[in-house]
Amino acid sequence: NAGVTQTPKFRILKIGQSMTLQCTQDMNHNYMYWYRQDPGMGLKLIYYSVGAGITDKGEVPNGYNVSRSTTEDFPLRLELAAPSQTSVYFCASGALANYGYTFGSGTRLTVV
Amino acid sequence: AQKITQTQPGMFVQEKEAVTLDCTYDTSDQSYGLFWYKQPSSGEMIFLIYQGSYDEQNATEGRYSLNFQKARKSANLVISASQLGDSAMYFCAMREGLFREYGNKLVFGAGTILRVKS
Numbered sequence: 001n002a003g004v005t006q007t008p009k010f011r012i013l014k015i016g017q018s019m020t021l022q023c024t025q026d027m028n029h030n031y032m033y034w035y036r037q038d039p040g041m042g043l044k045l046i047y048y049s050v051g052a053g054i055t056d057k058g059e060v061p062n063g064y065n066v067s068r069s070t071t072e073d074f075p076l077r078l079e080l081a082a083p084s085q086t087s088v089y090f091c092a093s094g095a096l097a098n099y100g101y102t103f104g105s106g107t108r109l110t111v112v
Numbered sequence: 113a114q115k116i117t118q119t120q121p122g123m124f125v126q127e128k129e130a131v132t133l134d135c136t137y138d139t140s141d142q143s144y145g146l147f148w149y150k151q152p153s154s155g156e157m158i159f160l161i162y163q164g165s166y167d168e169q170n171a172t173e174g175r176y177s178l179n180f181q182k183a184r185k186s187a188n189l190v191i192s193a194s195q196l197g198d199s200a201m202y203f204c205a206m207r208e209g210l211f212r213e214y215g216n217k218l219v220f221g222a223g224t225i226l227r228v229k230s
Contacts, residue, residue, distance in 0.1 A: 031215065031216050033217070033218075035220075040222075040223075041222055041223075042116075042203055042220035042221050042222045042223055043203070043205075043218075043220040044220075045217055045218075045219075048215055048217060050215050050216075056215065058217065088155065090157065092157075094216055099159060099162065100145075100147045100149070100159050100162060100205065100207075100218060101157075101159070101218065102159075103156065103157035105155065105156055106155050106156070
C-alpha cells in the first residue's frame with residue numbers, strides 16, 4: 001500500500017520555467033490537498049479538491065494551477081516560476097474525520 | 113488573527129521526562145477538530161493525535177495525550193517519557209466545521225521544534 005506518492009523529490013528550476021508536481025494516491029480518498037512549507041514555517045494550503053473534477057483555491061493559490069481528472073491523481077502546475085516559490089511542497093489526501101491527512105514525502109523545489 | 117498559535121519556537125526536554133507543547137486556536141465554529149503532527153528531520157509528516165470539539169475526554173494515543181481546554185481554546189500536546197526519537201518539529205492544526213463541511217481543510221500553526229537531551 002503506497003499511500004500518497006509525490007514526484008519528483010527534488011527539483012531546481014530557473015526563473016520563468018514551468019513544471020508539474022505529480023501526486024498520486026491509492027487509498028480511494030476523495031479529498032486531496034497541496035500545501036507548501038517555507039523554511040521554519042507551518043504549512044499553507046495552495047489548492048484542494050473534494051473529488052474528481054472539483055478543485056478550489058486555498059490560502060496561497062497565486063502562481064499555481066491544479067486539475068483533478070481522476071480520484072487518484074492531483075497534479076500541481078507551476079507557471080513562470082519565481083524565487084518566492086522556493087519551498088517544500090506536500091500533497092495529502094484524507095477520508096476519515098478523526099485522522100486528518102496522509103501526506104506524501106514532499107517535493108523540495110528551488111527556483112534560481 | 114492567527115487561527116493556530118504555537119508560542120514556543122523551540123523546546124528542550126530531558127530524556128524520560130514529560131513535555132508539553134502549547135497550542136491555542138481561534139474559531140467561531142462550534143464544530144471543529146484539532147490535530148497534532150510530527151515532522152522529523154527526514155521531512156515526512158506523521159499524524160499523532162486528534163481531538164474533536166465535542167469530545168468530552170482528552171484524547172490519548174500511547175505516550176501522546178492532548179490536553180483540551182475548550183473554554184481557553186487550547187489544545188496542548190503532552191508527550192510522556194520522552195525518547196531521543198521524539199526530537200522533531202511538531203505542528204498543531206485545526207479543521208473548522210464538521211467533517212466534509214468545508215472540504216476538511218487543515219490550518220497549521222508555525223510549529224515547535226523539540227529537542228530531547230540524553
